[in-house]
Amino acid sequence: MIREKERQIRQETREEQAQQRRRLREFDKELFSYTGQIAWLLPGLFSFVVLGLMCIPVQEAGSGDSYPGIVTFLSGVWIPFCVLQPYVNVTDTFERPKNNRNRTYDKLKYLPVSRKQYISVRMGYLFRYLWKLTLAGVAVQCIFAAVDLGRAEPVNVVYAVGVLLFVPMAAGWIQLRTGG
């Protein structure tokens, strides 16, 4: 009897969370129509540069080039920033916020929206963008490693997944936790 009730409560909670995520996505869609007119361009531009830098196999990093640092900076800082920017502030993406009163979460603070769901939905947008970039990055890195060095090694895959998926996801999470 108690188990049945617990199961029912869990089910209700899950449904409630799903409904809240759906509402947040609808809200974001409308928000993006105000804030993201040209915002979609920036992650594309940075991704293009990052994929270009992925043409250099990580094994060649020891020769003194600082390109892995540039890749990490671009993918770890700029890509999550640009992907999340239309959702984090309610002002236009390229409008300089005058104060902290433009943060989207502050507008939702006293509404029935949980911060956990708010972050989870936005991390979803970032992941949806990054997994495709990671696949492309892994492919580029492995192809060029095979061409340059005669073989692709696991380190190429680990490097591409690390800088194109894990680092930006971690940076995005920190951005949302601290400022979003």
Next chain:
Amino acid sequence: MSDMIFEARQVSSLRRGVFGAGQVSSLRRGGFGKKTFKLEEISFRLPRGYIMGLIGKNGAGKTSFFDCIMDEKKRYSGEMLLEGRSIHENHLQMLDKTGFVSEKNEFMELRTAAQNARMLGRFYSSFDMELFKGMMERCRVSSGKTLGKMSRGETVKFQLAFAVAHRPKLYLMDEATAGMDPVFRIDFYRILHELLKDGDCGIILSTHIDEEIEKQLDYVGILEEGRLVSFGENVPV
């Protein structure tokens, strides 16, 4: 269903101790001699269908009390109940049943009132856009006006319309009538009494205005330095 719409039991706000060494409810001073503010053992019960006024000087703890209710994290000891259920056990459901009118409640200033209502109203389970528009008309504020261009009084009217449109059980109004023109203030209280007529909701508002305290409030609580020094029915002298 509980007869009490809202109940506070021994509510004391929590403050972090020196160097964040855990939460200490009895702390009066923060680290490095910095004076911190806290609420202390606030207890009262508000029955359905009544308005309660929280009265006190600036800094007495009125806004802090509202913050304790609205904050997602439980930053107090004791218990607060809405319709007999703890407000922090399911805080989202509680927020769904609460209408908050306050300067702290921020909206999108670059959008119109109607756009704000459409975008933000979707988070409530029973938001009624027609009711919102009706209330805005009644308050004589255009739904097409940008929020950033509204005066303080108009912003409060917008917030009232937004709160009414999701049919909450508890209205929390932090200094809502300050800056409101006297003509609308009369209408404002008329609206509140209409909301209370069916007896299914309650209102807690903070105010400084003597006339309101005398005529409009059913219950009065007096806050002094975070303590509720008096609570009871409002008996006009």
